[in-house]
Amino acid sequence: MQAWVIGNWKQNPATSHDVNALLDDLLTAIEATEQANSEVTARCQLMVAPSFIHLTAVSARLKGTSVLCAAQDISAHSASVGAYTGDCSAQQIADAGATWTILGHSERRQYHQESYDSLLQKVTHALMQDLGVVFCIGETQAQYDDQQTLEVIDSQLSVIKSLLAQQQELIDSLSTRLIIAYEPVWAIGTGKVPTVAEVSATHQHIKQSVAGVAESLSAITVLYGGSVNADNADIFAADAMIDGALVGGASLKAESFLAIATAFSKGSI
Ligand code: PEP
Numbered sequence: 314m315q316a317w318v319i320g321n322w323k324q325n326p327a328t329s330h331d332v333n334a335l336l337d338d339l340l341t342a343i344e345a346t347e348q349a350n351s352e353v354t355a356r357c358q359l360m361v362a363p364s365f366i367h368l369t370a371v372s373a374r375l376k377g378t379s380v381l382c383a384a385q386d387i388s389a390h391s392a393s394v395g396a397y398t399g400d401c402s403a404q405q406i407a408d409a410g411a412t413w414t415i416l417g418h419s420e421r422r423q424y425h426q427e428s429y430d431s432l433l434q435k436v437t438h439a440l441m442q443d444l445g446v447v448f449c450i451g452e453t454q455a456q457y458d459d460q461q462t463l464e465v466i467d468s469q470l471s472v473i474k475s476l477l478a479q480q481q482e483l484i485d486s487l488s489t490r491l492i493i494a495y496e497p498v499w500a501i502g503t504g505k506v507p508t509v510a511e512v513s514a515t516h517q518h519i520k521q522s523v524a525g526v527a528e529s530l531s532a533i534t535v536l537y538g539g540s541v542n543a544d545n546a547d548i549f550a551a552d553a554m555i556d557g558a559l560v561g562g563a564s565l566k567a568e569s570f571l572a573i574a575t576a577f578s579k580g581s582i
Contacts, residue, residue, distance in 0.1 A: 391441075450469040
């Protein structure tokens, strides 16, 4: 199965100049990696998600390369153009050249109070514009301590389940257009990680739960996210339930991003 390694650049880098420098490094590192081992990018799909402001430039530079470009969010009010200050619609995102979007990242849930309703709108609009969706779920530290991980995940996955119940015609396209990223909130940017056994069990639960709604989704891609770096990627990549990684901090350096991709390309054999 093909692995996926996705870089969530968040509100980085600070300037267009720095974005170009990161892309220069990334494309040079990919070329060097492909020359040394052409299997890496064949076995591991790479994607990066820059800020809205950099989306057009980044997607233009990535055209014709093996790296896909995603947005970090879309507007819940994507049905039409109009008076939604500060928002970017799914259509605008697709027009800017992105082919995927991250949705439901814990920082959006925390700082922008993203609700079940707004996420249902966002996922629906993304798919209507043919954007693939990387749907993020995960528990907080308190929920982890209270052993509520699976309950929290089931509740967050209800967005996807409702969508499928309402729009059966989406099921076929979802098998290639939906990725679930399991990201424990307490592991994001903290250097703390769950054990591989914990991640593996949670991923198994996610896969079974999604397959319970539609058998065609039984092979859904489930990524782990939270403090993945060049040093620990191997142990996650070795587990059959972990199909790749959503990477924050370590995606801002081409070298560590490519090291993670290399680990998952070996894990996918
Ligand atoms: C993220 O924010 O999606 C993430 C996984 O961040 P980090 O890799 O920095 O923990």
